[in-house]
Amino acid sequence: xxxxxxxxxxxxxxxxxxxxxxxxxxxxxxxxxxxxxxxxxxxxxxxxxxxxxxxxxxxxxxxxxxxxxxxxxxxxxxxxxxxxxxxxxxxxxxxxxxxxxxxxxxxxxxxxxxxxxxxxxxxxxxxxxxxxxxxxxxxxxxxxxxxxxxxxxxxxxxxxxxxxxxxxxxxxx
Numbered sequence: 001x002x003x004x005x006x007x008x009x010x011x012x013x014x015x016x017x018x019x020x021x022x023x024x025x026x027x028x029x030x031x032x033x034x035x036x037x038x039x040x041x042x043x044x045x046x047x048x049x050x051x052x053x054x055x056x057x058x059x060x061x062x063x064x065x066x067x068x069x070x071x072x073x074x075x076x077x078x079x080x081x082x083x084x085x086x087x088x089x090x091x092x093x094x095x096x097x098x099x100x101x102x103x104x105x106x107x108x109x110x111x112x113x114x115x116x117x118x119x120x121x122x123x124x125x126x127x128x129x130x131x132x133x134x135x136x137x138x139x140x141x142x143x144x145x146x147x148x149x150x151x152x153x154x155x156x157x158x159x160x161x162x163x164x165x166x167x168x169x170x171x172x173x
Contacts, residue, residue, distance in 0.1 A: 001129065003027035004136055004150055011137075012151040013144075019158030020151060028128060028153045035157055036121045039164055043114060046167070051110055055170045060100055062171055063113060067105035068096060069163050070117050073156050077124045080152040083140030084131050093143035128153055 005026055012020060025031025043066065052061045060068065079091055105113065136150040147155070 001029065002133060004029060004128070004133075004153065007148055007151040007154055011139075011148040012155070013146070016145070016147070016151065016155055016158075019162050020154045021158075023154050023158045023161060025157060028150065028157070029125070031157045032121065032125050032128065032153070035160055036118075039160060040114070040118065042164060042167075043117070046110075046172075048110070050171055052106055053171055059170075061106055062167060063105040063108065063110065064100045064103065065163055065167070066113055066117065067103045067108075068100050069160055070113070070120050071099050071103065072096070072159055073120050073124060076152050076156050076159075077120075077127055079140060079142050079147075080149045081127055083138050083147075083152065084135040084149045086138060087140060091140070091142040124153075124156060 003026070005028075006023065007020065009017065023031065025034065046062065051063050054061055075094060082089070082091065131149065136153075137148055139146055139148050141147075
């Protein structure tokens, strides 16, 4: 399988740059696998007493944040699948705060959240591995964002990296 390199800035709107550009991986498949392994080990090592911690009253807990990461990966993978099939339907955005509240993540067992994260990542990997090289350059629109399938894959990576960094810097101090 050929590597899938990082997208160029013409493949996504500028507001995605903050999550796509810092991605250290230059192959999507390796990145999705390696990031998952590193992040899983990190999440499994978090102290139980931090999982419901909020660094400010209006911020998510770690459980809520990680459910958000899972939800976003699901939504983005769905978009990648639709775009890879040549679907030109403009897809709707979603309210991440409403999703986080509705998820009731704080009432869930951490192990269940981690298993869901694993299942979603395996599903994303299988989807991206099923695509032919030309499919990664197909474009689609969600809300006001036109993006290539390749950029969606890197956005999944960048979003996970962004929130892992946030946990390290804001929740574990």
